[in-house]
Amino acid sequence: MHTLTPLADPATDVDDVARLISAEGERLADPDLDPWVADVDAEAMRGLYRDMTLVRRIDAEGIALQRQGQLGLWAPCQGQEGVQVGTARAFRRDDFVFPSYREIGVNFVRGAVPEDFVIAWRGEEHSTFDPYAINTATPQIIIGAQALHAVGYAMGIQRDGADQVAAAYFGDGASSQGDVNEAMVFASSFRAPVVFVCTNNQYAISEPVSVQARFPIAGRAPGFGIPSMRVDGNDVLACLAAARWAVDHARRGEGPAFIEAVTYRMGPHTTSDDPTRYRDKEEVERWRRRDPIVRIEALLRSRGEFDDAFAAAVAQDADALGTAVREATLGARTREPLTVLDNVYADPHSGLDEQREHFAAYLASFQEAAEGETGR
Structure with missing residues (x-):
């Protein structure tokens, strides 16, 4: 939908994206995206702000708990809340989502409860939650494997004659894995109702995206016969619009669709990683100015739709959720x-x-x- 051109540097050339909210909080027009969010009013945008703020609090608690020895590992998602919340809000409750290990925001939107975020990382259970309770698969650790799972599930939907959609979330690093590419072959060949969401957070662990992509990753999907869109992953409204487009395409029987959401992992790959060894402070600060939560707050404030009372209410909810996550961790009892x-x-x-x-x-x-x- 947006023309894709070679990138001078895939790690820094991030403006060739669809966008509805600028980094300064200005509402922008985009003829491809605007129709998909015409119904999103101030109340809905406040809901998106609240979701992202709560997700960031879960993430902060997870990091703190791991540092205190209460969790074995944690995969932070700070900076990626816009991608996760925006796209996840486009799916129906009966759609089935296949996340990687970093989709804290997706799991939150799908209905995960406090203990669901920590019990597996603590090593108490095989699975974080019952997949069928929230129609979300156990977060996948094997890089890219969930793409094949999502396509297989989508093909099952076809054979059931139903109208659900499956979704696969994976990162820029996983896009180079055979599993993801094989999944796109099957999805395209069978016109499976699946949405691929590639979260391009600029790094596959310590390797920058520039070592694996000279063109935008979204440009790969059309080679498989899959329409794609490249959006600003720090713009939650654009992510919602893109996902609604993709879900509608798949649900109407038109086959798979692909989204590349360009964002940034503000923290380490996991809590066992030291990102200062492979990226500099200037790069991190440049992306910090594109924060998805600050961006939508600026837009709401400019319209008089964000006040101190609302901010206080969200902060209170975040505190309560953070407490619940901590209690779920510290109250866990190891089985025999x-x-x-x-x-x-x-x-x-x-x-x-x-x-x-x-x-x-x-x-x-x-x-x-x-x-x-x-x-x-």
Whole structure:
């Protein structure tokens, strides 16, 4: 929908994007995007602001809890709230979403509760939540694998004769994985009702996007026969509009659609990463001035639709959510080791029974050794 041209530097040339809100909070016109958000009034935009603020608080609590030794790892999403909240708000409750491990905002919009964000990172459960409770798959750790899962689910939707849509979220690094490209082949060939959301946050761990993309990533999708759009990922309104376009395209039976949301990961790849080793402060500060939350606040204030009372109410909600996330973490109780084999299969399985027997013997050996030491 927007012409894609070669990038002088994919890491810094980020203005070739569809945008509805400038970095300064000015409402811009875009003939491709405007029709898709014509119904979004001030109340709806305040809702988007609230969502992003709460997501950022979950993220801040997750980082703090990991640093305090309460979580094993955390994958921050600061700076990417606009992509996650904006696109997620375009899906129906009965659509099915396949996220990566960083989509905190997507999971929040889909209905995840405080413990859902932390229990798996604490190592207490295999899965963060029941996928069928919020129609969202367990966050995928294997890079790009969720794209194949989403396409398979979408093909199942076709065979059921239903009108749901599936979605796959992945990063710029994952776009170079075979799984993502194979998923697009299948999606295009079978006209599967799936939306691909590529969050281009400029880095695949420590590798900048410039080492893998001389053209915008959105330009790859048309090669598979999939229409695409490249949007400002720090503009939550543009992300909502783009996702509505993509969802409508897929739901009408026109096949898959692809969104590249250009944004920035403000924090580390995970809490085990040190981003100061591969990017400089000037780059980070340049992106900080494009903050998605500050941007929509500026727009609302310019229209007289954002006041101190609203800000205080959102801050109070964020505090309550942060407290709930912390309590869910600190209140978690580790189950007995043998229960790690529970719920692996829906039905009894002889191989699993054998594993349980061996694991039980292994655990018992520690008790026997301890009793032997005591008896000396």
